[in-house]
Amino acid sequence: MSAAIAVDDLTVRYGEVVALEEVRLRVEPGRVCGLVGMNGSGKSTLFKALTGMVRPERGTVRVAGLDPARARRRALLGYVPQSEAVDWQFPVSVRDVVTMGRYAGMGPTRRPRAADRAAVDDALDRVELTELAGRQIGQLSGGQRKRAFVARGIAQGARVLLLDEPFAGVDKRSEATIVRLLRGLADDGCTVLVSSHDLHALPRLADEAVLLRRRVLFHGPVGRALEPSHLARAFGLDVLDREAAG
Numbered sequence: 001m002s003a004a005i006a007v008d009d010l011t012v013r014y015g016e017v018v019a020l021e022e023v024r025l026r027v028e029p030g031r032v033c034g035l036v037g038m039n040g041s042g043k044s045t046l047f048k049a050l051t052g053m054v055r056p057e058r059g060t061v062r063v064a065g066l067d068p069a070r071a072r073r074r075a076l077l078g079y080v081p082q083s084e085a086v087d088w089q090f091p092v093s094v095r096d097v098v099t100m101g102r103y104a105g106m107g108p109t110r111r112p113r114a115a116d117r118a119a120v121d122d123a124l125d126r127v128e129l130t131e132l133a134g135r136q137i138g139q140l141s142g143g144q145r146k147r148a149f150v151a152r153g154i155a156q157g158a159r160v161l162l163l164d165e166p167f168a169g170v171d172k173r174s175e176a177t178i179v180r181l182l183r184g185l186a187d188d189g190c191t192v193l194v195s196s197h198d199l200h201a202l203p204r205l206a207d208e209a210v211l212l213r214r215r216v217l218f219h220g221p222v223g224r225a226l227e228p229s230h231l232a233r234a235f236g237l238d239v240l241d242r243e244a245a246g
Contacts, residue, residue, distance in 0.1 A: 002065050004029045004160050004191035005050065010059035012045050019045040021214050023059070027193060029159070032186045034206035034222065035195040038235050041213045043195045044082075047162050050193070051079055064159050071160070075104040078153025080146065080163040088138030094148050095133040098123050101156030123155040127181060143174020150181055161185065163194040167201055179205045199226060 005027040012020040020042045027033045037043050048054040049061050052068030063071040071077040078101070101123070102116040112120070124130045127147040132140065137148060146166050153161045163182075167175050175198075182192050182205060196202065202209060202222050209225035211218040211234040218230050225231075 003027060003062075004031075004064055005033075005193060006060075006062040006065075007046075007049070008060045010046075010049060010061060011057045012042075012049055012054055013057045018214065020049070023212075023216055025210065025216060025219065027191055027208075029191050030186050030189045031208060032182055032192040032194065032206045034202045034209040034225075035193055035212060036197075036199065036202070036209055036225065036234060037195075037212035041234070043212055044164065046212065047079070047164055047193075047195070050162060051077065073104065075101070075156040076159045078156055078158030078161045080149040080153065080161070080166060082164045082168065086145075088145070090137070092137055093134050094129055094137055094140065095120060095124070097137050097148050098133075098151045098155050101152035101154070101158075104156065119155045119157070120151075123151040126154060126184075127151040128177060141171065141174070142168075143170035143178070146170055146178060147174060147181070150178065154185070158190065160191045160193070163192065165195055165197065167196055167198045175201065199231075202226065 003026040005025060007023055007025040010020055010023040011018065023046065035043050045054060049056060050063060050068060052072065061068055064076040066076070068077065098120045099112060099116065102112065102119060103110055106112065106116065124133050127150055129144060129147055129151060132144065137145065140148065166178055179201065182194065186192055194205070206222050208220060209222045210216055211225055211230055213234050217233050218225055
């Protein structure tokens with residue numbers, strides 16, 4: 001079985017700044033992988049490379065066995081962005097946002113068929129937003145907004161789902177709902193790569209973790225990734241100081 005996410009020798013540069021250097025990563029189908037690193041470590045750049053939004057200086061990226069552009073066209077790749085990357089004032093409803101996940105198969109008219117409406121209804125139900133389907137997306141809480149974008153990925157039938165800081169600014173109920181959703185998607189064979197600063201959520205969320213600081217410093221079991229010696233390499237030696245003080 002081929003890896004759902006396969007990154008080989010990936011280097012991405014913004015002018016003189018090297019954002020990622022010789023990154024190698026494999027995530028198998030049906031796994032939840034946590035992506036951990038300090039601000040500026042390259043997490044967002046890795047997501048951009050996986051979605052085809054940046055052109056690598058060197059290396060290859062494959063999602064579900066395809067280059068990112070083809071994976072997106074075939075609706076195999078779903079992306080849940082950080083909250084600040086979305087215009088929450090845009091006049092679309094929660095149902096509209098989730099329906100966008102079906103666009104790839106609708107044709108130029110983007111007129112939903114019965115199968116599309118059923119997929120959207122099912123996705124809304126799974127993220128517990130059915131009663132809010134008609135509400136403007138910006139009127140939702142932070143956790144509800146995240147769930148709406150997860151629903152979009154569910155509706156499109158994505159086999160690989162990328163989530164950029166899904167727990168930032170969400171309440172505990174939404175966090176627990178998102179964790180349960182992602183675990184359920186993995187059980188169904190979906191591959192999830194999720195970046196997070198919330199290290200406490202990782203053990204119940206992820207099967208494995210990647211520590212990134214321009215390069216992959218560690219990739220393996222979550223428990224080992226959270227050991228002070230590994231976190232010190234990713235975040236700095238002060239992590240060891242905090243562990244000793246705690």
